Amino acid sequence: MPAEGWQGSPGSLIPADRSALDGITRCLRTSPDPPTGTPEACVADWDAVAYTHTAPHCLRRLDEAKVYPRDVRGEVHADGEIWSRALWDIRAALGDxxxxxxxxxxxxxxxxxxTFxxxxxxxxxAVxxxxxxxxxxxxxxxxxxxxIR
Structure with missing residues (x-):
């Protein structure tokens, strides 16, 4: 992972490209009652139908099993999935x-x-x-x- 993509020390967890913001935005975009019948953890099914071949069509999912640091890729959308899964689990625990x-x-x-x-x-x-x-x-x-500890 290129050092220029990260802020702070090697222990920093949030890349400068705002993976957490991507994850937060993704989590907040979900609907408690998706009108399409698509699983709730599937984000932007309306967009993904253009480039995915299997159902459900998902731009990204909020329920992936990614963890830090094993799954960090240095790419905003991929790394945001780590954060958005944590937020997804918080939503399940506390309510929407x-x-x-x-x-x-x-x-x-x-x-x-x-950092993350x-x-x-x-x-x-805040909670x-x-x-x-x-x-x-x-x-x-x-x-x-x-x-994320």
Whole structure:
């Protein structure tokens, strides 16, 4: 992975190309009740029908089993899948409205060079403030399951 694609030390987890932002955007684009009957974790099925041959047609999925650091590729969309899976699991644990509120709230603590770890800490802190210790523990567990510690 080229060093110029990363901010900070080799332990930094978020590339300068904003993988976390890609993951967040992807997670927030899902609908709690997709009108097409496509699995909820399948993002942009309406677009993917043009270039995929198997159903369901997905631009990307939110339920991939990618973890840090094993699956880091240095590409914004691929690495964003690690982050979006953690957010997907947080949504499953907290419910759509509570998770979305906390995820958006946490964004205010992010900087251009925020690492996955620091973004996760900010998200856990936002969940703690908004929803309490139990929800924060579930959020922390979701990040740890993706290798973000």
């Amino acid at each position: 409205r509570r998770a979305t509120t906390a995820i958006v709230e946490a964004q205010f603590a992010f900087a251009r060079d925020t 770890r620091d973004a996760a800490l900010a998200t856990v802190a 703690q403030r908004l929803h309490g210790a139990s929800a924060a523990a579930a959020t922390r567990a979701a990040f740890e399951a993706r290798g």
